[in-house]
Amino acid sequence: MSALSTGSNSSKTEAGEQLLYVGLNQDHSCFATGTSAGFRIYNCEPYRETFRRTFTKGGGIGYVEMLFRCNLLALVGGGMNPRYPPNKVMIWDDHQNKCIGELSFRQKVIAVKLRRDRVVVALLARIYVYRFSDLALLDQFNTLNNPKGLLALSPDSSSTVLACPSITRGHVRVELYDARKSTLIAAHEAELGAIALNLSGTKLATSSEKGTLVRIWDTNTGNMLKELRRGTERAEIQSIAFNSESSFVACSSDKGTVHIFSLSENPNDNNDSGKGGGEKSPGTSQFSPNANQNYPQGMAAAAPDRSPVGNNKKSGLSFVNKFLPNGVGKYFESEWSYAQIKGIEAPSICAFGQEPFTITIIGKDGSFIRANFKDGGEAERLSYNRFLKGPDEELKLEMGGDGGGSAGGGNVGGGMEGGAEPDADEKVDFHNVQQKK
Numbered sequence: 069m070s071a072l073s074t075g076s077n078s079s080k081t082e083a084g085e086q087l088l089y090v091g092l093n094q095d096h097s098c099f100a101t102g103t104s105a106g107f108r109i110y111n112c113e114p115y116r117e118t119f120r121r122t123f124t125k126g127g128g129i130g131y132v133e134m135l136f137r138c139n140l141l142a143l144v145g146g147g148m149n150p151r152y153p154p155n156k157v158m159i160w161d162d163h164q165n166k167c168i169g170e171l172s173f174r175q176k177v178i179a180v181k182l183r184r185d186r187v188v189v190a191l192l193a194r195i196y197v198y199r200f201s202d203l204a205l206l207d208q209f210n211t212l213n214n215p216k217g218l219l220a221l222s223p224d225s226s227s228t229v230l231a232c233p234s235i236t237r238g239h240v241r242v243e244l245y246d247a248r249k250s251t252l253i254a255a256h257e258a259e260l261g262a263i264a265l266n267l268s269g270t271k272l273a274t275s276s277e278k279g280t281l282v283r284i285w286d287t288n289t290g291n292m293l294k295e296l297r298r299g300t301e302r303a304e305i306q307s308i309a310f311n312s313e314s315s316f317v318a319c320s321s322d323k324g325t326v327h328i329f330s331l332s333e334n335p336n337d338n339n340d341s342g343k344g345g346g347e348k349s350p351g352t353s354q355f356s357p358n359a360n361q362n363y364p365q366g367m368a369a370a371a372p373d374r375s376p377v378g379n380n381k382k383s384g385l386s387f388v389n390k391f392l393p394n395g396v397g398k399y400f401e402s403e404w405s406y407a408q409i410k411g412i413e414a415p416s417i418c419a420f421g422q423e424p425f426t427i428t429i430i431g432k433d434g435s436f437i438r439a440n441f442k443d444g445g446e447a448e449r450l451s452y453n454r455f456l457k458g459p460d461e462e463l464k465l466e467m468g469g470d471g472g473g474s475a476g477g478g479n480v481g482g483g484m485e486g487g488a489e490p491d492a493d494e495k496v497d498f499h500n501v502q503q504k505k
Contacts, residue, residue: 094223102129179217222269229269
């Protein structure tokens with residue numbers, strides 16, 4: 069989960085715009101904000117605003133989903149004066165400065181995820197999967213009520229994996245489309261609070277509405293690999309993120325702390341395939357409208373963490389497990405975080421940086437924090453910026469470089485062809501667009 073809908077009490081920009089949405093792109097190299105007047109794109113490393121689009125009339129954008137760094141985005145209207153109806157997903161081509169396609173629904177759109185060949189839309193209790201090239205409907209299924217829009221889609225071109233709530237409380241449905249297989253994971257007894265897939269879709273992280281545990285699952289087998297303890301008090305998990313090599317996972321919560329967990333078994337081993345115990349389970353260049361028109365192949369641009377890592381902490385009382393009932397003893401067996409960033413003042417999303425052992429925290433209050441967690445414990449803050457500023461506040465930027473790496477996207481072709489037909493609730497309107505050479 070890498071997005072944050074900010075609600076009606078969010079921060080405002082220097083021009084009085086209200087912040088409605090913050091979300092990261094697929095490789096976490098940049099992020100987008102939706103405001104009451106349009107949307108903006110920011111580079112993460114180095115931090116700076118790279119692009120903005122302001123609509124003069126009815127400009128509220130409540131959801132922005134980027135496609136890596138290309139000129140194509142999915143937009144959903146929001147705020148008091150929405151640019152588009154909140155029940156429509158608009159495919160926006162910023163090269164042409166217009167919408168080139170749309171998906172209409174009878175209900176409000178809760179979440180949208182993109183990859184180079186798919187558009188996935190979450191409504192309150194239903195998921196729709198479309199082919200990107202012509203917006204033909206490929207799949208649809210029901211979920212439990214999903215007001216948070218919990219939805220994860222692997223961005224790696226070598227595998228197509230989707231995860232979302234199932235129709236059973238605390239369960240996750242995982243669709244492995246390449247293997248033509250579905251996996252049902254009984255992740256938690258309580259309602260789901262957050263979910264996230266790693267880049268390749270081989271691992272799933274989940275938390276419940278209690279927010280005390282994060283569990284790591286094998287998406288192919290449904291087996292639990294690790295159980296990680298955020299804390300002992302109830303909390304709302306606001307985001308979960310894997311790093312590019314799946315050697316770390318991080319989560320942010322309303323307790324004002326970001327926890328970082330190591331998924332490696334040995335201090336000098338980045339292999340993240342080990343299994344851990346837990347309580348009984350119930351079952352790179354800046355954005356440009358003239359970006360290269362080729363879709364990214366895989367995730368080669370993401371910088372891996374190839375350095376030795378430490379282990380998570382375990383309770384010093386873990387030896388008492390054998391003397392306690394199963395439900396009690398498992399508490400001492402859970403792994404605690406390897407590193408933390410404390411004092412986060414607003415609801416936030418987190419993501420790992422392209423530099424090894426760095427993490428980014430993006431807040432609802434307009435804050436942008438980078439920290440280094442290599443030594444474990446309290447992470448070292450490297451920089452603090454604000455992407456929203458008040459009338460008496462200057463925007464601080466880290467200058468130097470152009471963000472590094474590049475990932476392009478392509479324009480989508482025109483015309484409806486093949487695929488499953490939408491049901492009676494859906495309307496598809498895809499404008500005829502010529503493929504750019």
